[in-house]
Amino acid sequence: MRSPAPRAVPEARRTPIARREARTAYLFLAPALVFFAVFFYTPIADILNTSTLTGPHADRFDGLGNYADAFRDPAARNSFKVTLLFAVGTTVGAIVLGLALALLANRQLRGRTLFRLALLVPYLTSIAVIGLLWQNILDPQTGILNRVLDELGLPTQQWLITHPLATIVAVTLWMISGYTMMLFLAGLQGIPQVYYEAATVDGAGPWRRFFSITLPLLAPTTLFVSVMAVISGLQAFGQAYIITGGGPAKQTDLYVYHVYETAFRDRDFGYSSALSVLLMLVIVAFTVVQLRAGRRGEVQY
Amino acid sequence: MASRVxxxxxxxxxxxxxxxxxxxxVSLSLQTQGETLSGGAVLWPDSPQFQNYAQLxxxxxxxxxxxxxVVVAGAITLAHLAFDPLVGYVFAKFxxxxxNTLLVAILATLMIPFFVxxxxxxxMFSDLGWLDSYQALVLPFLMDGFGIFLMRQFIQPIPDDLIHAARVxxxxxxxxxxxxILPQTKPALAVLGLFTFVFQWNEFLWPLVATSDETMRTIPVGLTRFSEEHFQLWHLTAAGSVIAFVPTAVLLVLSQRYFVRGITLTGLK
Structure with a gap:
């Protein structure tokens, strides 16, 4: 990402060629600059502004009142807690499952492209399709999961009532583990084979090789996958909107779903804007941590 | 050997x-309504009901x-293919x-999640009277920092001499x-187009927010709303889900290698 800074050329010494180059550059860039100004920077300015307004038409200035409310509001706090649990659960799960699958798939196997693509399918499927499908599978009366468990002699469950959050974490893991597998596979392929050969010569067993070579050298990938998974976990929406409706008793009231309801059901644009900004700050903080660590952690082989 | 098995x-x-x-x-989409609602849950229907699809x-x-x-995901994909390489080229070679300020300003948008x-x-669209319109569905996604970054990285190694010689x-x-420039970016364009299309085809939150008129819904939103309104028509919801899934499946089969290669690139997102 770092590129050499353009040499600072005094205006008088800029050649006609350089000026022509700059003109062409701006001509080609014009649509993009307009786009990012109108559809990214204007909305960000708008939401910061709206987050300081209150009242049914979001037209009364209230300073940081909405933010103060957010920290006191039990519903917002509950939603943040639920979302954090969801993000941690999906991240830990996606790392464990993704790494395990990657270790299994990282060898010369017949049909390995087929394995990889099959595992990747849910990640490329709309959350609407996945949410509706699992809602049906998990249905306590008509769902197939309980029937299968019953026939296997296993206890049946009212999944979405007794363990709603764990259940949508599991559905999300079903959706994304194939994707984290692909990221770990790319990481594994970056580890030079000679290390393993040297370790084997020195008498290191498979576990020793995993903990002393694979895991440390995979650290940048693991960091990347964790940050990516936390960030997308914090933004999950469809799981709550489609599968659980945020319930029962707000146990799956994912944050973006909470924002959506506050904005478009309760029509409280000021407060929902402040809630959005708060989550954005959390996400930006995670991204900055990743950029910092990524720069330091570039592994030298 | 044992570990291989x-x-x-x-x-x-x-x-x-x-x-x-x-x-x-797929099985659900071919069952009768009675089968989908029976307490016993049917694994595969006795006689597949293909007319469910027509009924939907x-x-x-x-x-x-x-x-x-098709219109929304298609238009957004075309816009990415038109603009991302051009903008990437400017930042790579001009x-x-x-x-650098402008590049940072564009890449910084990668930190801004959509819900913000x-x-x-x-x-904005409500003030313009553009809710329930294609403009509203398409415009917010015309470009993104990721596609521009990807194309810039891809174009940077192309030798400057080629450009200079052409100028001369x-x-x-x-x-x-x-x-x-453009002909040399074909592999990157294929990955970019493929992933843009699939992710926009699947997009859920914005079409849900930006449409209330039934006739402007995209498949994921139309399907979800349909199931809310007709919660006992599971066989039809499943048929719609299969239809929503087909393009992804076809693209996946047709361009396996691009998916395998491209998925790690999307990780940069």
Whole structure:
């Protein structure tokens, strides 16, 4: 990402060629600059502004009142807690499952492209399709999961009532583990084979090789996958909107779903804007941590 | 050897766990309403009800949903293919004032999750009277920092001499881009187009927010709303889900290698 800074050329010494180059550059860039100004920077300015307004038409200035409310509001706090649990659960799960699958798939196997693509399918499927499908599978009366468990002699469950959050974490893991597998596979392929050969010569067993070579050298990938998974976990929406409706008793009231309801059901644009900004700050903080660590952690082989 | 067999067994198991729910979705779409609602849950219907698919189109403007999804995902994909390489090229090869500032400003948008733009965009389009329109569905996604970054990385290694030589020969700037740069970016463009299309085809939150008129819904939103309104028509919801899933499946089969190669690139997102 770092590129050499353009040499600072005094205006008088800029050649006609350089000026022509700059003109062409701006001509080609014009649509993009307009786009990012109108559809990214204007909305960000708008939401910061709206987050300081209150009242049914979001037209009364209230300073940081909405933010103060957010920290006191039990519903917002509950939603943040639920979302954090969801993000941690999906991240830990996606790392464990993704790494395990990657270790299994990282060898010369017949049909390995087929394995990889099959595992990747849910990640490329709309959350609407996945949410509706699992809602049906998990249905306590008509769902197939309980029937299968019953026939296997296993206890049946009212999944979405007794363990709603764990259940949508599991559905999300079903959706994304194939994707984290692909990221770990790319990481594994970056580890030079000679290390393993040297370790084997020195008498290191498979576990020793995993903990002393694979895991440390995979650290940048693991960091990347964790940050990516936390960030997308914090933004999950469809799981709550489609599968659980945020319930029962707000146990799956994912944050973006909470924002959506506050904005478009309760029509409280000021407060929902402040809630959005708060989550954005959390996400930006995670991204900055990743950029910092990524720069330091570039592994030298 | 034993570990090889174990790897096969475990991977096969994982693939089955992944694929079986999707096959069950196909099964649901071919069951009678009675079968889907029976307490016993039917694995595979006795006689597949292909007419469910026809019925879906009678019960909801599903044809309209398909058209909307094709138009929206298609237009956004074309815009990415048109703009991302051009902008990436400028940042890779041109020197001009504020170059780094502008690049940082564009890449910084990668940190902005969509939900942050959701409320202000809703208000903006609402003020314009553009809710329930293709403009509203398409405009917010015309470009993104990721596609531009990807294309810039891809174009940077192309030798400058090629560009200089063309300039000396008197080629216009756009001709240089169109004839010399763009043809060399084909593999990156394929990945970019493929992933843009699939992710936009699946997009859920914005079309949900930006449409209230049934005829402007995309497939994911139309399907979800359909199931809310007709919660006992599971066989039809499943049929719609299969239709929503088909383009992804076809693209996946047709361009396996691009998906395998491209998915790690999308990780940069």
């Amino acid at each position: 174990a790897a096969y067994v475990m991977l096969t198991l994982a693939c089955l766990l992944t694929v079986i729910p999707l096959l069950y979705m 189109f009678e019960q909801a403007p599903f044809g309209r949903f398909i058209v909307n999804s 020197r001009f004032p504020f170059r 733009r959701m409320i202000p965009l809703y208000v 020969d008197g080629a216009g700037e756009f001709t240089i881009y169109w004839r010399i």
